[in-house]
Amino acid sequence: MKFFDSEYFTYNSNELFCEGVSLTAIKEGAGTPAYVYSKKFFADRYTEFEQAFSKVNHKIFYATKANFNLNVMKTFYDLGSGIDVNSGGELYRALKIGADPKRMLLTGVGKTKDEIKLGLEHDVLMIKAESVDEVYFINSIAKEMGKTASAAIRVNPDVDPLTHPYISTGLAENKFGIESARAEEIILECSRLSNVKITGIDIHIGSQITSINPFVESVIKMVELIKRLELKGLKIEHFDMGGGFGITYNDEIPFSPKELADALIPIFMQVDCQILFEPGRFLTGNGGVLLTEVLFTKSNSNKNFVIVDAAMTDLLRPSIYKAYHHVQPVIKNGSKDITADIVGPVCESGDFLAKNREISECKMGDLLAVMSAGAYGMVMASNYNARRRPPEIIVDKNKYYICRARETYEHLLYDEKIIDELH
Numbered sequence: 001m002k003f004f005d006s007e008y009f010t011y012n013s014n015e016l017f018c019e020g021v022s023l024t025a026i027k028e029g030a031g032t033p034a035y036v037y038s039k040k041f042f043a044d045r046y047t048e049f050e051q052a053f054s055k056v057n058h059k060i061f062y063a064t065k066a067n068f069n070l071n072v073m074k075t076f077y078d079l080g081s082g083i084d085v086n087s088g089g090e091l092y093r094a095l096k097i098g099a100d101p102k103r104m105l106l107t108g109v110g111k112t113k114d115e116i117k118l119g120l121e122h123d124v125l126m127i128k129a130e131s132v133d134e135v136y137f138i139n140s141i142a143k144e145m146g147k148t149a150s151a152a153i154r155v156n157p158d159v160d161p162l163t164h165p166y167i168s169t170g171l172a173e174n175k176f177g178i179e180s181a182r183a184e185e186i187i188l189e190c191s192r193l194s195n196v197k198i199t200g201i202d203i204h205i206g207s208q209i210t211s212i213n214p215f216v217e218s219v220i221k222m223v224e225l226i227k228r229l230e231l232k233g234l235k236i237e238h239f240d241m242g243g244g245f246g247i248t249y250n251d252e253i254p255f256s257p258k259e260l261a262d263a264l265i266p267i268f269m270q271v272d273c274q275i276l277f278e279p280g281r282f283l284t285g286n287g288g289v290l291l292t293e294v295l296f297t298k299s300n301s302n303k304n305f306v307i308v309d310a311a312m313t314d315l316l317r318p319s320i321y322k323a324y325h326h327v328q329p330v331i332k333n334g335s336k337d338i339t340a341d342i343v344g345p346v347c348e349s350g351d352f353l354a355k356n357r358e359i360s361e362c363k364m365g366d367l368l369a370v371m372s373a374g375a376y377g378m379v380m381a382s383n384y385n386a387r388r389r390p391p392e393i394i395v396d397k398n399k400y401y402i403c404r405a406r407e408t409y410e411h412l413l414y415d416e417k418i419i420d421e422l423h
């Protein structure tokens with residue numbers, strides 16, 4: 001089997017460490033399953049992206065839906081990032097870290113009235129509208145509140161991002177944004193509304209995109225649109241090109257921020273607007289692992305199973321996208337390789353972390369690390385089977401911090417109660 005080794009998750013005398021802390025030590029302190037993140041990874045990726053685009057007026061808005069742990073958000077915020085929030089709940093989380101709403105964008109294909117009001121009350125930098133109806137709705141809410149909303153309009157550039165269909169968002173058939181062909185006319189119409197100021201145009205063409213071309217293609221289209229709008233007298237202050245920058249889960253070879261910058265900067269130079277980016281996965285994905293313990297192993301005539309204590313309820317991506325997450329032992333013990341399905345305890349055949357995977361033979365009590373789990377991991381965790389969601393741990397050099405404890409059984413009940421009249 002292959003072993004992933006990086007500056008952040010590395011084998012030291014055959015034992016896997018996150019920065020300076022062994023994963024075995026974390027298991028002893030926090031149990032399993034558990035998410036473990038490297039703070040240095042987050043900081044390094046942010047700096048890498050930031051520096052790549054230093055030649056243009058730009059700003060990064062971390063797409064917090066990828067990992068909304070307060071400490072992860074605050075790590076990026078303190079480095080200078082803004083925050084892209086996708087719902088009232090994410091806005092609430094951003095406020096909890098003390099973020100300035102002027103450093104927030106409010107996104108979402110179906111915002112409710114309450115969510116739009118919340119965005120307006122706090123004066124977020126821009127509310128990104130996804131349809132004409134929504135712009136009119138924002139206008140009427142802003143009017144009621146006696147405010148002018150700063151809004152961006154999301155355009156669907158109709159390019160194929162060549163990624164998994166469930167995470168492609170920029171094709172005409174997807175539900176996101178307004179159609180590119182009518183964008184100019186629609187944006188000009190919306191710019192005449194009394195209580196909305198159109199300050200931006202945004203796109204987000206999909207996620208886990210590993211080739212530069214779809215970005216180049218859509219940025220060219222949008223820069224042309226921005227130029228046409230300016231000729232008609234509408235100045236666009238922000239061009240938000242979204243996120244979607246791919247990472248290595250297995251053998252993908254994504255472009256680097258520098259390569260992306262080299263391809264895009266000459267196009268950005270044609271317009272005078274601030275360029276916004278919303279990376280999520282790129283900043284977090286390979287900065288986290290899901291640590292899990294082997295409960296049992298078994299084999300039948302044609303298959304090996306490794307049953308672990310983490311499940312689809314902790315990491316959903318393999319189940320819903322057939323996503324590849326590399327799985328490797330925390331202790332390299334030199335045992336022979338087998339091919340196995342690595343599965344969780346939930347009562348669903350879809351509950352697997354890896355299928356037909358080559359892995360060192362393991363036994364009860366061994367620890368495994370499910371790699372690349374820093375993005376779209378914990379944020380998608382659920383309580384199905386009345387399982388408690390796992391803790392989140394951040395490692396900073398030689399210390400680890402339990403930033404969110406494992407849920408208790410009481411948490412599972414929250415405010416649920418037996419209603420006497422029903423029984």
Ligand SMILES: *Cc1c(COP(=O)(O)O)cnc(C)c1O
Pocket residue numbers: 063065066084107204206207208242243244245278279280281282375
């Ligand atoms: C999900 C999302 C992002 C982040 O996508 P990544 O693939 O994690 O970079 C950015 N912008 C919008 C509008 C999104 O919906």
